[in-house]
Amino acid sequence: ELRARLDALGDAVSDEDERRWRDEGGGGLARLRLVERLCAAHGEPIVGGVNAHDGNRTRDDSTRDARRRVWTKADPATVAKPISTGAIARMTRCLTELGSETIPGTKAHRRWPRSAVPDRAGVIASVRYLSLTNAPSAGSRQRRKLERYRWVWDECKALLASVAGCEAANAFDGLAVTHGVRGSPHVDSMDVAPQFACSLGDFRATDRGDGYGGCLCVETAIDAVCAIDTKNVIVSIDGRKVHWVDPRYVGDRWSVVWYRRDVGAAAEPVAEGGVVPRWWAREEKSSWVHAAIDPAPVDADDDDDDDDDD
Numbered sequence: 592e593l594r595a596r597l598d599a600l601g602d603a604v605s606d607e608d609e610r611r612w613r614d615e616g617g618g619g620l621a622r623l624r625l626v627e628r629l630c631a632a633h634g635e636p637i638v639g640g641v642n643a644h645d646g647n648r649t650r651d652d653s654t655r656d657a658r659r660r661v662w663t664k665a666d667p668a669t670v671a672k673p674i675s676t677g678a679i680a681r682m683t684r685c686l687t688e689l690g691s692e693t694i695p696g697t698k699a700h701r702r703w704p705r706s707a708v709p710d711r712a713g714v715i716a717s718v719r720y721l722s723l724t725n726a727p728s729a730g731s732r733q734r735r736k737l738e739r740y741r742w743v744w745d746e747c748k749a750l751l752a753s754v755a756g757c758e759a760a761n762a763f764d765g766l767a768v769t770h771g772v773r774g775s776p777h778v779d780s781m782d783v784a785p786q787f788a789c790s791l792g793d794f795r796a797t798d799r800g801d802g803y804g805g806c807l808c809v810e811t812a813i814d815a816v817c818a819i820d821t822k823n824v825i826v827s828i829d830g831r832k833v834h835w836v837d838p839r840y841v842g843d844r845w846s847v848v849w850y851r852r853d854v855g856a857a858a859e860p861v862a863e864g865g866v867v868p869r870w871w872a873r874e875e876k877s878s879w880v881h882a883a884i885d886p887a888p889v890d891a892d893d894d895d896d897d898d899d900d901d
Contacts, residue, residue, distance in 0.1 A: 592778065593625040599813060600632040600658050626776055633660050633814070661815045664802065669868045671824035674789065678753045679823055683791055685746040686768070686845045689719070700739040703770075718771030726764040726853050743768060747847050751787060754825045755871065755882040759787070762879040763849040770845050773838035776810065779830030779850065784859040785867050785880045786830045786850035790821040794842035804839035809865040817866055821846070827880040832865030851879060 594604050604625065612621040665671075674682075689703050703719040723737050723744055737744060744766060752760035779786070788807060796804030806818040807826070810833035818837065819826050828834060830850060859878050873881040 593622070593629060596813065597625070597628055597632060600629075602628060602632045604628060622777075629776065633658060658814050660810075662801075662803065663815070663817055664806070665817050665819045665826075665866065667820060667824065670819055670866055671821070671826050672754050672871050673824050674750065674754055678750050679791060682746060682750050682847070683845070685743060686770070686791065689721075689743070689768075689770075704736075719769065720772070721768040723766045723768075724764055724852070727855065728853075747849070750789075750847065751825070751849055755787065755880075759879060759882045763787070763851055765850045765852050767848040767850070768845070770843070772836050772844070772846055774835040776833045776835045778833055781852045782830045782850050783853065783856055784829075784851045785827050785862050785870075785878055786848055787825055787827050787880060788821055788846065788848045789823070789825045790844055790846045791823065792843040792845050794822070794840045794844035796837075797839045797841055799839055801839075803837045804841075805844055806837045807834065808837050809834045811864040811866065817864070819866065827862075827867035827870040829862035829865045829867070831861050834865065 594609070597604055608624075609621055612624045616623075688701055704721055721740065721743065723740055724733055725737055725744070729737070747766055747768065748760050748763075751763070790805065790807070794805050796802055796806075803818045805820075805822065807821045807828065808816050808818050809828050811817045819828070830848075836844075836846070862878075867878070867880055870878075870880045871882050875881070
């Protein structure tokens with residue numbers, strides 16, 4: 592798909608180049624090189640050298656014939672539903688506990704996975720990365736991993752229920768939790784439907800971030816990008832569209848993504864434009880993210896001080 596996009600932009604990649612990249616570093620390096628070429632074609636080359644996994648891009652006015660992308664920022668009123676202060680506090684406590692030791696006498700694992708290498712090397716770059724699934728097709732290793740981090744899964748499920756309702760919270764089969772993610776443009780090709788996403792933490796855009804730093808960016812067209820502020824809110828995008836996190840931010844940034852990859856389910860159509868507007872107020876429910884909000888949703892503002900060690 593990346594090569595097809597480069598063809599459309601008049602910057603075709605030869606089979607020989609792709610084979611060479613794969614020989615040098617496998618599929619991860621090939622994807623990274625294609626992303627670099629794509630960003631350069633838009634006049635936004637990745638800076639920082641060969642290993643610039645932070646995804647930093649600068650506008651390069653010397654790039655001739657670049658097809659500039661038009662950047663817009665989404666209106667929160669049309670794409671985002673706020674998370675209550677109590678739910679934010681509970682989820683933040685859960686995420687920070689991932690850095691602590693295993694609690695004696697329980698099976699709850701309080702550490703991030705040992706491997707800092709993401710599922711898709713060369714595409715996702717983050718300080719920490721945890722992916723979980725309860726899909727029927729999950730293997731024994733994935734099932735053991737889910738049980739080890741069941742407490743994280745349950746907290747994330749409760750967070751989604753507090754905003755989108757229990758029906759949505761019972762429908763996802765995959766979960767991604769990250770800390771400090773700075774992702775190059777990619778697609779979640781295994782998804783079968785749109786996804787929910789949020790971010791938490793004390794991060795903020797840098798002065799050079801143009802107000803986009805830390806935003807979830809979705810390519811709505813080949814030359815258009817929509818930046819969504821996901822801090823302390825839940826939004827819905829289609830991961831099958833090119834998306835990434837703008838790296839121009841400072842501070843701690845956690846993100847949670849709820850998605851569906853059940854191979855037994857019929858795939859939903861890709862959301863037009865990649866962003867699902869007003870997912871909480873749809874008259875017709877044609878997607879699992881068109882939430883049917885519970886009449887009496889979880890009151891996440893009533894925070895308590897009792898720690899749940901699971």
